[in-house]
Amino acid sequence: MKTGVRHAATGNCKKGQVFGFVLCALLFVLCCSAEAQQRVRRIGYLSSGKASPTSDPGLSAFRTRLRDLGYVEGQNAVIEARYGELDAGQLAAHAAELVSLRVDVILTSPDEPAIRAAQLATRTIPVVMPGIVVDPLEPTFWGEKQRAPLVASLANPGGNFTGLTNLASELHAKRLELLKEAFPQISRVALLWPRAQQQKQTLKDIDDLRKALNMEILSLAAGSLEDFERALTTMARDKPDALFVARSQVILSHQARVIDFAAKRRLPSMFADSLFVEHGGLMSYGPDTLDLYRRAAIYVDKILKGARPGELPIERPMKFEFVVNGKTAKQLGLNMTPNVLARADRVIR
Numbered sequence: 321m322k323t324g325v326r327h328a329a330t331g332n333c334k335k336g337q338v339f340g341f342v343l344c345a346l347l348f349v350l351c352c353s354a355e356a357q358q359r360v361r362r363i364g365y366l367s368s369g370k371a372s373p374t375s376d377p378g379l380s381a382f383r384t385r386l387r388d389l390g391y392v393e394g395q396n397a398v399i400e401a402r403y404g405e406l407d408a409g410q411l412a413a414h415a416a417e418l419v420s421l422r423v424d425v426i427l428t429s430p431d432e433p434a435i436r437a438a439q440l441a442t443r444t445i446p447v448v449m450p451g452i453v454v455d456p457l458e459p460t461f462w463g464e465k466q467r468a469p470l471v472a473s474l475a476n477p478g479g480n481f482t483g484l485t486n487l488a489s490e491l492h493a494k495r496l497e498l499l500k501e502a503f504p505q506i507s508r509v510a511l512l513w514p515r516a517q518q519q520k521q522t523l524k525d526i527d528d529l530r531k532a533l534n535m536e537i538l539s540l541a542a543g544s545l546e547d548f549e550r551a552l553t554t555m556a557r558d559k560p561d562a563l564f565v566a567r568s569q570v571i572l573s574h575q576a577r578v579i580d581f582a583a584k585r586r587l588p589s590m591f592a593d594s595l596f597v598e599h600g601g602l603m604s605y606g607p608d609t610l611d612l613y614r615r616a617a618i619y620v621d622k623i624l625k626g627a628r629p630g631e632l633p634i635e636r637p638m639k640f641e642f643v644v645n646g647k648t649a650k651q652l653g654l655n656m657t658p659n660v661l662a663r664a665d666r667v668i669r
Contacts (some may be wrong), residue, residue, distance in 0.1 A: 334430065361397050361624050362444035364418035366438055367429035368404040368411050368569040374560035378450065381610040384615035406545065406573055409435065416427065425623050427616060430486060431569045435562065439470060442480065446629040449483030450616035451607060456485065456634065474634040475630065482629040483619055486607045486637055492522050493529045495605050498642065499531050499562060499590040502660040506588060510538040510560035512551055544573055552581060563589040567594065575599055586652045593641045602648050607637035641665040
């Protein structure tokens with residue numbers, strides 16, 4: 321009888337040990353899970369522009385969406401923002417600094433200088449692009465050397481780059497068409513582009529439309545400060561009757577000069593970025609840049625949760641907008657055709 325009791329006690333003891341072991345393991349997992357959830361994620365932001373973390377509308381849109389996804393700065397997230405001030409050397413140094421800080425992911429501004437600086441700085445840290453104005457599938461010359469394509473394909477990027485493309489080349493014809501439709505009298509348009517390689521492709525994309533509209537194109541590179549100054553001098557001399565401005569950090573950082581140039585000469589102007597129109601430019605058509613930044617936050621969230629950037633397809637813009645500054649048109653005495661004005665998604669008055 322005593323033996324039976326002893327066996328039962330021994331069995332109960334073993335069961336207790338097993339239960340204790342399971343309980344400890346469960347508590348360990350829960351603690352690890354809680355610790356993982358509370359881990360501070362470090363996000364790098366690399367921009368080639370002159371803005372600051374408090375005056376950058378793209379970064380502001382990204383932050384807002386990131387907060388909606390559960391990342392609160394100062395609690396479980398830190399954003400390390402760096403601005404290259406249009407200086408290639410400074411941009412490269414900032415990219416290297418973000419790598420040394422061991423950030424979990426890098427968000428770039430949607431321009432080639434920032435994206436290429438990230439490409440040269442790391443092949444392991446995930447990089448998210450909120451739109452890109454060059455073809456990520458094509459090799460390009462950067463820093464006087466030919467660089468490999470950013471991704472293998474849009475569907476399966478491979479490597480450490482992913483994000484969004486802004487389909488710049490596919491929108492140029494639409495912009496030119498809207499400019500001509502709004503002001504039928506124009507025949508000679510100056511095109512201001514980030515760099516020569518992009519100009520060549522763009523001119524090819526719009527050539528058929530240019531011929532159909534019987535328009536002459538004065539194509540000018542503005543990828544550097546020197547090119548930008550040269551382009552303004554050329555336009556002042558050659559006197560085009562309309563202006564078409566692409567997006568680049570050099571042009572964006574000197575938007576006041578571009579807008580003032582067009583205003584003094586009463587030039588109908590079309591911009592790729594609505595920020596120009598909000599600051600006095602006449603018209604813009606293109607992807608909603610702030611929406612691209614908000615969507616980039618979703619990519620960052622997926623990567624922070626374990627997704628591989630090379631397996632996240634590069635997506636196209638979903639929101640486009642045609643913006644017109646009615647106040648500028650009135651001040652310059654520019655009469656836009658009513659049907660084009662009626663098609664604007666947003667009119668600034």
